[in-house]
Amino acid sequence: MKKTGCPPSSLELKDECLTPGQIKGMFIKEAKRTWSNGETIVPQVSVDVSLEDCKKYLALVRDADTRPRAIGDTLIRTPRETTLRVCHNLQGIGKKGFRQLLRHETLHMGYPKHDKDFRRIAHRKGIPVSLNDLRGGKVELRGKRKEDRFYSHIGYFNSFEEAEDHARRNKKGFPYKWEIRH
Numbered sequence: 001m002k003k004t005g006c007p008p009s010s011l012e013l014k015d016e017c018l019t020p021g022q023i024k025g026m027f028i029k030e031a032k033r034t035w036s037n038g039e040t041i042v043p044q045v046s047v048d049v050s051l052e053d054c055k056k057y058l059a060l061v062r063d064a065d066t067r068p069r070a071i072g073d074t075l076i077r078t079p080r081e082t083t084l085r086v087c088h089n090l091q092g093i094g095k096k097g098f099r100q101l102l103r104h105e106t107l108h109m110g111y112p113k114h115d116k117d118f119r120r121i122a123h124r125k126g127i128p129v130s131l132n133d134l135r136g137g138k139v140e141l142r143g144k145r146k147e148d149r150f151y152s153h154i155g156y157f158n159s160f161e162e163a164e165d166h167a168r169r170n171k172k173g174f175p176y177k178w179e180i181r182h
């Protein structure tokens with residue numbers, strides 16, 4: 001439920017109200033820090049902030065015509081028009097945590113998915129790979145055999161890599177398919 005401590009059309013965090021303009025400013029600042037060539041590329045991107053009543057937290061919605069691409073922390077290609085969707089669902093998070101989530105989204109300018117490259121840079125830069133990670137939560141490994149309909153719990157791990165490693169080392173006698181939730 002939306003609280004009323006902040007003016008309408010601003011985002012209510014645990015300790016602060018942020019206007020879309022302030023969020024945009026924070027995002028641009030973090031984007032310039034995330035990418036080694038950010039000072040050059042980020043000013044060429046138009047960033048729009050949309051505050052919505054949605055279930056998720058933050059998402060970067062990009063122009064589908066341009067596929068984001070990066071090598072390491074160098075941004076090679078990014079859509080010129082980007083919308084940062086922010087859900088009114090972040091009241092439990094402080095400004096510091098929110099900045100960390102923004103940093104996560106800036107990485108999506110170059111890496112659309114949470115793949116290996118994304119995670120490698122995120123770890124290197126101290127950027128959380130998920131909200132769960134931001135809160136210091138565990139990563140869950142789940143698996144399912146061919147005949148199973150649903151995934152079942154296998155174990156909790158400290159990181160995506162640990163879970164992946166466990167799955168790889170236990171391939172034999174391990175369920176047919178597995179997934180990692182973080």
Ligand SMILES: [Zn+2]
Pocket residue numbers: 104108114129
């Ligand atoms: Zn993400």
